[in-house]
Amino acid sequence: MADRVAVLLLAHGTPDSIEEVPEYLRNVTGGRPLPDSVIEEVRHRMLKIGKSPLTQLALEQGRLLEQKLSAPVYVGMRNWRPYIADVAKQMLDDGVQSAVVICLAPQNSRTSVGLYRRAVTQAVGDRIKIHFIEAWSDHPLLAQAFADRLLPVWQRVSTEIDSRVPVIFTAHSVPQRTVEAHNGQPADPYAEEARQTAASVASRIPQITNWRLAFQSQGLSGGPWIGPTVEETLTALHQEGHAAVVIQPIGFLCDHVEVLYDIDIAFREFAQKLGMRLERPASLNDSPLLIAALANIAQGGIARLAS
Numbered sequence: 001m002a003d004r005v006a007v008l009l010l011a012h013g014t015p016d017s018i019e020e021v022p023e024y025l026r027n028v029t030g031g032r033p034l035p036d037s038v039i040e041e042v043r044h045r046m047l048k049i050g051k052s053p054l055t056q057l058a059l060e061q062g063r064l065l066e067q068k069l070s071a072p073v074y075v076g077m078r079n080w081r082p083y084i085a086d087v088a089k090q091m092l093d094d095g096v097q098s099a100v101v102i103c104l105a106p107q108n109s110r111t112s113v114g115l116y117r118r119a120v121t122q123a124v125g126d127r128i129k130i131h132f133i134e135a136w137s138d139h140p141l142l143a144q145a146f147a148d149r150l151l152p153v154w155q156r157v158s159t160e161i162d163s164r165v166p167v168i169f170t171a172h173s174v175p176q177r178t179v180e181a182h183n184g185q186p187a188d189p190y191a192e193e194a195r196q197t198a199a200s201v202a203s204r205i206p207q208i209t210n211w212r213l214a215f216q217s218q219g220l221s222g223g224p225w226i227g228p229t230v231e232e233t234l235t236a237l238h239q240e241g242h243a244a245v246v247i248q249p250i251g252f253l254c255d256h257v258e259v260l261y262d263i264d265i266a267f268r269e270f271a272q273k274l275g276m277r278l279e280r281p282a283s284l285n286d287s288p289l290l291i292a293a294l295a296n297i298a299q300g301g302i303a304r305l306a307s
Contacts, residue, residue, distance in 0.1 A: 005305060006072045006096045007298045009062050010084065010116045011104045013077030014052040014256060018043050020080075027079040038220045045261040054256035055080065057285050058104055061254070061294070064286060068295040071302060072096075078119055088123035098129035100301030102294060104253050106142055106197060108135035109190035111174045131301040137193035141296060143200035145289035149281040150248050151205050157244055157279050158207075165244045166210040168233050169198035171251030172258060173215035176224040191215075191226055197250045212237075216249070216267075217258045230267050234274060244277035253290060255283045 015024040021043050025034055046052060059075050066073035072094070076087035091099065101120055105112045117132055124130065136142065150167070158165050171194035179188035198213045214233040218225040230247070237245055247263055263280055271278035284290040 003306075004095045004097045005302055006074060006091060006094075006099045007065065007069065007301075008087070008091070008099050008101045008120070009058065009065070009073065009075045009104055009294075010101065010120070011054065011058040011075065011077055012112075012256075013080030013083075014054040015046075015080055016051075016055075018046055021046065024080055034220075041220055042257075045257055048265055049257060049260040052256045052260070054254060055082075057254035057256075060286055061104065061291065064291045065294050065298065068291060069298055069302075071298070073298075074099075076120075078116055084116075084119045085123040088120065088128070092124070092127060096128055098305045099131070100298050100305065101130055101132045102136070102297055102301075103133070105251070106135065106137045106139070106253070107171060107190050107193040107251055108137070108188075109174055109179065110188050111178045111190075112172075129305060131305050133297055133301060135189070135193055136293070136297055137197045138200065139293045139297065140200070141289050141293035143197065143204060145284050145287045145293065146197075146201045146248060146250055146281075147204040148289060149284065149287070150201065150246070153279055153281040154205065154208060154246050157246055157277070161244050161277070163243070164207065164209065165246055166212065166237055166242055167202070167208055168212050168214050168230060168237075168245055168247045169194075169201065170214050170216045170230060170247060170249045170263070171197075173218045173225040173227065173229075175219065176226055179226060194251055201248070201250060217262050230263075231270055234267070234271055234276065234278075238274040238276055242276065244279070245271065246279050246281070248281050249283070252283065254285045259283055 015021055062073045062075040074087050076084035103113050103116050181187040195213050202208050202211045212233050214228050214230045215226050216230045268278045
């Protein structure tokens, strides 16, 4: 190609070992110190699941995407290796002149997508022409990918307890102050985009008539975060007489601590104390429909760069 075009996938990143947790958390907070209790809690959660597979799964998603495109795919992490800055340098060394940038976080928030965009801009400046995908929470293939994972689990649990179980769709919570309108900026679209994704998934399974949206993994260092929380939602469903629930995280595209610990361990234990059964569909991970959605988005971006 005369103009070397590539695709860059961005993800949060995760440390490779328990010993790296303090450095990783400093990256997450931008150097702001955290209490020792927070660091120890993150270490505890990682120990309980062994190791977060986020980076490995994101790299695999990039590999699968590259197989469907006529362009190379790079994967960079904001908070750990391979860092976005290092991947951007590799792209420049490889002669990449333009790139479609996609966050592996479909719902747009200043606390996630906004920070990813800033990191890419700082890394490449004007040396690579960028087409940045702001959000893709409404992509139909994304919703279908989630629905295909959800339906068999929901059907199985509903059959086993002889009742249509409710579904809780979850997305990562963010600090309340970061999504409110301020300094002339409009309110952050994140919560509404999460609801949009949840509604789109539910609409593909008309048998599901009772679903809720909750926000999980609120920060450990205090301050108000958006809700309702999963614990509040589980309690409300228990009070309504439900004996089981299916949780599907629609803000996450692969397994990591917030899925393998927060849902599979912490929320399941919370539900059990209420006397409720909790099940979760498999994460998208290497879902062919997810890769097809990313390919469709990337191809549209490549066309925009060429126009």
